Each structure stands twice: as C-alpha cells, then as structure tokens.
Amino acid sequence: xxxxxxxxxxxxxxxxxxxxxxxxxxxxxxxxxxxxxxxxxxxxxxxxxxxxxxxxxxxxxxxxxxxxxxxxxxxxxxxxxxxxxxxxxxxxxxxxxxxxxxxxxxxxxxxxxxxxxxxxxxxxxxxxxxx
Amino acid sequence: xxxxxxxxxxxxxxxxxxxxxxxxxxxxxxxxxxxxxxxxxxxxxxxxxxxxxxxxxxxxxxxxxxxxxxxxxxxxxxxxxxxxxxxxxxxxxxxxxxxxxxxxxxxxxxxxxxxxxxxxxxxxxxxxxxx
DNA sequence: ATTAAATTGTTATAATATAACATTTTGTAA
DNA sequence: TTACAAAATGTTATATTATAACAATTTAAT
Ligand SMILES: [Zn+2]
Ligand SMILES: [Zn+2]
Ligand SMILES: [Zn+2]
Ligand SMILES: [Zn+2]
Numbered sequence: 001x002x003x004x005x006x007x008x009x010x011x012x013x014x015x016x017x018x019x020x021x022x023x024x025x026x027x028x029x030x031x032x033x034x035x036x037x038x039x040x041x042x043x044x045x046x047x048x049x050x051x052x053x054x055x056x057x058x059x060x061x062x063x064x065x066x067x068x069x070x071x072x073x074x075x076x077x078x079x080x081x082x083x084x085x086x087x088x089x090x091x092x093x094x095x096x097x098x099x100x101x102x103x104x105x106x107x108x109x110x111x112x113x114x115x116x117x118x119x120x121x122x123x124x125x126x127x128x129x130x131x
Numbered sequence: 132x133x134x135x136x137x138x139x140x141x142x143x144x145x146x147x148x149x150x151x152x153x154x155x156x157x158x159x160x161x162x163x164x165x166x167x168x169x170x171x172x173x174x175x176x177x178x179x180x181x182x183x184x185x186x187x188x189x190x191x192x193x194x195x196x197x198x199x200x201x202x203x204x205x206x207x208x209x210x211x212x213x214x215x216x217x218x219x220x221x222x223x224x225x226x227x228x229x230x231x232x233x234x235x236x237x238x239x240x241x242x243x244x245x246x247x248x249x250x251x252x253x254x255x256x257x258x259x260x261x262x
Numbered sequence: 263a264t265t266a267a268a269t270t271g272t273t274a275t276a277a278t279a280t281a282a283c284a285t286t287t288t289g290t291a292a
Numbered sequence: 293t294t295a296c297a298a299a300a301t302g303t304t305a306t307a308t309t310a311t312a313a314c315a316a317t318t319t320a321a322t
Contacts, residue, residue: 037303044300060247124239168272174311
C-alpha cells in the first residue's frame with residue numbers, strides 16, 4: 001500500500017479521528033486552514049480514499065467514515081449499522097455475514113463483485129432513552 | 132392501501148413504466164407537461180411513494196425504481212442488483228436472503244428494523260459483450 | 263357543516279458533486 | 293540524470309440533488 005498524498009492524508013486523518021461520518025462540505029470547512037480551498041480537492045481525495053479502501057461512503061447519508069476493519073477487500077464488501085435517532089454509524093465486521101453475501105447468487109445468474117449493506121435501527125443508548 | 136393523489140399517481144406511473152431507475156430531475160422534466168413544475172412537487176411525491184413502499188430509492192444512484200415485489204414490507208427490507216456497465220437495476224426477491232438479513236443480529240446487540248442492500252457487478256448481457 | 267390531515271403550489275436557497283483546463287509533483291525506466 | 297508518463301494539485305465555473313418557508317386547496321372523517 002503506497003503512501004497517501006498530502007491532501008489525501010489531511011482528509012483521511014480528519015475522517016479517521018471523527019467519531020461520526022463526515023460530509024464533504026463539512027470536511028472542506030475543517031481543512032480550509034490547511035490550504036484545501038475547493039470542493040474538488042476534497043472530492044478527489046475522498047474518491048481515492050474510497051478506491052483504496054481507507055474510507056467508505058455511507059450512501060444513505062452522503063457521508064464518509066474510516067474503515068474500521070482493515071479487512072474490507074478494498075471496499076468490495078461493506079456493511080454498516082446506522083442508528084436512526086443519533087445517527088451513529090458502525091461498520092459491521094461479521095465473517096458469517098460477509099461470507100453469506102460474497103457467495104450469494106440470485107436466480108438471474110448475475111455474478112456480483114461488490115456489495116454494500118446498510119442496516120437501520122436504534123442503537124442501545126437510543127433504545128433505552130425511549131423506554 | 133389508500134389511493135394515490137394526483138401528483139403521486141402521475142409520478143408513480145412514470146416510474147412504473149420506466150425500464151430503468153429515474154432521477155428526480157429527469158422525472159421533473161417528464162411531468163412538466165402534466166402541470167408539475169417544481170422540484171418540491173416531485174420530491175414530495177417521491178417521499179410519499181417511498182414511504183408506502185410503491186417505489187424504492189437506489190441510494191448509490193440517487194434514482195428511483197418501482198417496487199417489483201409487492202412483498203417488500205413497506206420498504207423495510209430491500210435488495211438490488213446493479214450492473215456497473217449498463218446500469219440495469221433489478222430488485223432481488225429471494226426469501227432466503229431476506230430471511231437471513233431480517234434475522235441478522237450483530238455482536239453489538241443492536242436491533243435492526245430496516246435494511247438496504249445493493250449488489251454490484253456485470254449483468255449477463257454485459258459479461259458476454261466483454262468476452 | 264366543522265375540522266384536522268394531507269396535498270398542492272410557489273419562490274428561493276441549501277447541499278452535494280462534477281466539468282474543464284492548467285500546472286506541479288512523483289515514480290520509473292531508458 | 294534525463295526523459296517520460298502517471299498521479300496529484302490548483303482554480304474557476306457550473307451541474308445536480310434536495311430542502312426551507314409560507315400560503316392555499318383538497319380530502320376525509322366526525
Ligand atoms: Zn471497511
Ligand atoms: Zn442512537
Ligand atoms: Zn420492493
Ligand atoms: Zn449490464
């Protein structure tokens with residue numbers, strides 16, 4: 001794995017330190033003091049980081065999170081749990097699940113080489129708050 | 132299931148007839164001749180149609196497709212296959228898969244009440260074209 | 263008839279993402 | 293070490309997707 005470029009490193013560090021998924025323009029705002037001034041600079045770094053599997057995009061939220069697995073095969077098999085109340089997102093690392101989905105074949109005979117799964121619900125904290 | 136309103140019906144008909152997922156602004160363009168002139172009118176109808184399970188949003192494409200199952204429990208359990216070459220999208224109706232995912236519990240103990248799964252690959256047509 | 267909920271209409275604006283082009287840096291191989 | 297190609301950067305403008313705010317109208321149940 002090659003080193004990250006300057007912009008990629010700045011943006012990865014920010015996402016990696018964040019306890020929650022970050023949106024592109026909130027990233028842009030945060031890194032402006034470090035010389036990254038335009039949306040494209042952010043999006044290009046994000047694209048690359050996604051491509052090499054260091055971060056993932058949470059599609060339903062248009063937000064980015066650092067890979068918590070180090071075992072996602074370059075973002076080809078991703079699963080997340082999302083709390084609909086506090087918006088906490090956790091990457092799921094479950095070998096049974098990933099095996100099941102990686103091997104899954106539908107009737108149409110199509111061969112899949114990638115999947116993304118998002119679960120929604122209430123995290124433990126939010127469940128207890130409501131009761 | 133109550134009847135759809137005028138705007139909802141117009142927009143559902145369009146999506147239902149389309150062989151491919153439709154994007155909001157392409158829908159807007161198509162229904163302007165029928166008196167729907169503003170983005171919000173489209174988005175409101177889309178929101179409602181998603182809510183009642185008549186259509187689904189393909190999150191990775193920001194596009195909408197009619198439900199092909201009639202058995203999606205109000206969009207609480209959705210799975211799609213997406214061809215990365217021709218962008219054909221098919222809703223997967225596989226009881227084994229839906230059972231597995233509906234019952235899935237991760238170590239974190241979080242209880243899920245909804246999921247969305249998107250598979251990516253090459254459809255049969257596109258596979259044979261490349262060989 | 264009364265009323266609440268849902269839907270519609272409308273203008274403006276926010277948020278997300280890419281096009282196009284020029285320049286610089288980095289890695290690699292003659 | 294020079295020459296070349298690939299990757300990354302910088303910059304301006306613009307395209308695409310989505311929501312805020314407010315007023316009016318329609319629908320459906322008492
Ligand atoms: Zn990961
Ligand atoms: Zn929560
Ligand atoms: Zn469906
Ligand atoms: Zn295809």
